[in-house]
Amino acid sequence: MIYRLIFSSDHLHPTRLIVSNARMEHVGRSFERVEDPALLRGAGRFADDLAEPPGCLHAAFLRAPVAHAEIKSIDTKNALALPGVTAIITGSELAQHTAPFLSGVKVNAPQYALAIERVRHVGEPVAIVVARDRYVAEDALEIIQVDYASLDPVVDPEVAAEPTTQLLHPDAGSNVLHERRFKYGDPDQAFAEAAHVVKTTVRYPRNSCTPIEAFVVLATYHPGENVFEVTANFQGPYTLHPVMARALGLPGNRLRLKTPPDSGGSFGTKQAVFNNIVGLAVAAKVSRRPVKWVEDRLEHLAASTSATNRVTTIQAALDADGHITALDYDQLEDCGAYLRAPEPATIYRMHGNMTGAYTIENLAIRNRVVVTNKTPTGLMRGFGGPQVYFALERVVDLAAARLGIDPLEIRRRNLVPPNAMPHSTAPGAVLDSGNYLGTVDRAEHEGDLAELRARRAQARADGRLYGIGHACIIEPSISNMGYITTLLTPQERARSGAKNGALATASVNFDPSGAVTVQVSSVPQGQGHRTVLAQVVADELGIYPSTIVTATDHDTLKDPWSIASGNYSSRFAGAVAGAAKLAAARIAERLKSIAASDLNVPLSDVELTDGMARAVSNPDNAIPIERIAAKAHWSPLSVPLDAGAGLRETAFWTAPELSEPDTHDRVNSSGAYGFIFDFCGVEVDPLDGAVRIDKYVTAHDAGRILNPTLADGQIRGGFAHGFGAALLEELTYTPDGAFLAGTFSDYCPPYASDMPELKILHDQSPSPVTPTGAKGLGEGNCMSTPVCIANAVADAVGCPVNTLPLTRERILKLISIEEPVDPKPTRIPPLELLGDGHALRGEGSATVPASPEKVWETILDPDHLPAIIPFCHAVEHDGEHTYRVEASFGIGPIRGRFQAQLLLSNLDPGKGLCLNGDATGALGCATGRSEIRLTKCEKGTRVDYAYALLISGKIASVGGRLLEGAVRGQIAEIFGRIAGANTTKTASGLRARLAGWLRVKS
Amino acid sequence: MLYLSADGRHPVRFTLNGRYVEGEAEPRLLLTDFLRHEIGATGTHVGCEHGVCGACTVRVDGLVVRACLVYAVQVDGCRVDTIEGMADGDELNDLQLAFQRHHALQCGFCTPGILMSLSQLVEEEPHADGSRVREVLSGHLCRCTGYYGMVAAVMEVLAARRKAKNV
């Protein structure tokens, strides 16, 4: 049979036309999203688009300008007198209305929605101003006076963990708020017997997925009922609902939490809005009016949330053949200023699969969680995965190098073999399905790794820095609600009661017109869940997806939900869509039962397909499904008794496999486990440190794919996050806790022009655990891509890569080595400068493997100025030995363009010259002199230089230390580049390139 | 030069998507806030308020501008076009449809601003190539998609429009 699918809107979609065969399947096919038509018109309903209730006021947060200080006093008098200001809530007032938030670790380090007595990170909320509008509220912020007494800040987790360091929470007795050790198998013996032990320490940085829509909260208090009604773009997990209700001192049914129909991305971050929900609830109660707050970008970057930064020392024990016999992780997790729920979950989320995609029987783990003067951490796409795999997949590469085995071959030798599935890992995960070796083979073949290797060989022969990286990872999805209790000892767990499962819920309803609505408690943020739910439910009910209306906005007062509800740990495709499938299947049984009596055939003879209930034995004997549904509503007495009344089903689903940690701390921390194999080729530019991704291949086995287009969309989005984490993104702090990444010019997510091509491959080994057979796939590349790129860069530059992101500056540092300096440096007399400003002086020297004449020519060649000046945009020849240069210079958050005029004088060919210049830009001015001398030496030419510099204007006011460091760095860089010293390093390709460059010039 | 008093409210009259609208604004009120909260045109989104993310992009007298960097009073007397005016009645335009076909949006929060920038590109540069398209897109941040579908969608629209016009 051939029929047309009828869809409501346009008619362009390729899958909309013809489907042949009797039973149509919508799952597994690409559908245009039901979400899109509204979003494309600007008719989405995001939190800040919803109508504000009459009398709604607006809030702004006063935030800490310093990282660590006692709050001596807060004077709000002037601010309160400002016309339009209704209320100002400080920490002490908030503490009268709320209890501290519950935390997973029992320590005395309380957190409230506002700082109480002490601030512990830049951006921490100190007071809430409630005013007529946001503009007035922000006016008030400026005239609140807070007296701070500063305390020593600590930013580095390793320093924070030292016993002599200033405590953030004195009552906790330590900055290390949690520590536990785990042993599975016999790691001690395995290490003792190992043929090789490989060890490394890596530092995963702070980053954040920064959705373009920031947090929004609208809170109303209903005094008659003592109910808080809050609309917020919260994303779950709903484990935080009781945390909020407890903080407000109320049972859950008095905190009515609603989420809007659309959310502008989250990637985990909007979990952290729960703090602000409680703050706004108090503000609404105090001001007796609805109060709304829309977070701005600076607030979001500085103070909302972050991934954890982690220092991991990892050791691998190997036998002589390259089999990994044991792993030892020492993880130091930095959760920022407070252990905000659900932390320290980041470090436990991967616990069951800490052995990665490998068969490793012996495992030791030491977990320490430390607080520092930085923003508290929380959910972030990849959650725990990027940190673990950055350590594990780096050490696998180091092991390969040590044993002289190809990095892919060593992975193959250790991957869990297909005949071992399902595989129980040493720490307790049950890897549910997959053929990892098969996926690797296929990707190697279809991604043409051989050709990439040839490219590398050619590039290296040409003297270029080219490397290939690999990563094999397990992508867990559907978190076990009990995994976090692994942080407790078995005895403590026994006392506190079991936590397990991952309850998902979905409702399917036929209304009297026979139309179907689906409702889930999944709170998506753009993934297209409504589209996929329509596909899944349509297949169960034998109807068309276009006839189904799905709702993903949620109301805790009226909609079904449970503790695990929400949108996180990639639980949608397996768990939530699974629950919808079960609910629909139950309704389908009831429809069939009604149809059987109408069609006068046995139940087993009824099938639901293309909108009809039909007798399989006689397809002409059929009735439209909507008629059956109408009957259930209009004449319930005519419905067979066993079909039950009404046509609404709510299903709750959890996987029986998700039990609580056992007495040996083994835990199946997730319901399903996908597999990813990535490889890529990169080229590193030794002159400017840029990393170019030449080719990237990612192969996924995420079980059954429900909608291929949306699946690839998730993978591409996750890849963009992984790419940003690898090369661009870092929430940077100075050692004294100042935050340096407060705008999208300082925190740099990838732009379209940054993104490389991506080749995606899929295998589909259905999960035996989930009702749909699907596993999560949206987080995997956040876990695999950072380390895959790091491995490729390490391969390219020939030295270990132990931290991210691999910014140009970091790469240049990585590939530069100090050249030994000849014993007798040429002395350049001190240079004098006249004028006001910040004065800087310095000198240095470098050695170039070329004759003084060649170096001289290079310096005088205007074509080379752009390569010599970092962040150079343009160079113009402006008369003899005079150049106009446009270049960028920046310190932390301040960055700007400068126009400079450079003049070469006192030219003494082959021996030396003076380089003088003036620079002006929006940020200030600089004037400087320098002298350069060239001397022939054994290795070529010795370049000595001295400079004096005067800096004034805004840029000079950002702090001497920062400025000096930045300027000295830049100057050393310029002279280094002139001399080529910065680029003559161990990698022979680089040396060849430099030598070639000089040769061409001669 | 026009001087406005800082604490007064000033009339703002302009053409929004072909319709005359008017309202009042303090001089410091941003065009984003004015459009969204005074006029109720919530399709223009706010992602950074410092001119980097592009979510707030609208067209003023045909030119692409960041509404978060413009004061409402500055558009008095201008023609302002926003995402709400892009579809032709119930029919999405070719760019919108191509975005849907190529899965060029997920959460859709960045999308209105991006479509506004691209609308100028496809009008004015029928021969734009992939790198030009990426360059224009690089005035915008999208955190969901990695931009892949957007590039494909624009290339398809450019080709289709060229074909239709036989250029």
Ligand code: FES
């Ligand atoms: S909101 Fe205007 S550019 Fe980001």
Ligand code: FES
């Ligand atoms: S689609 Fe979500 S930010 Fe672009």
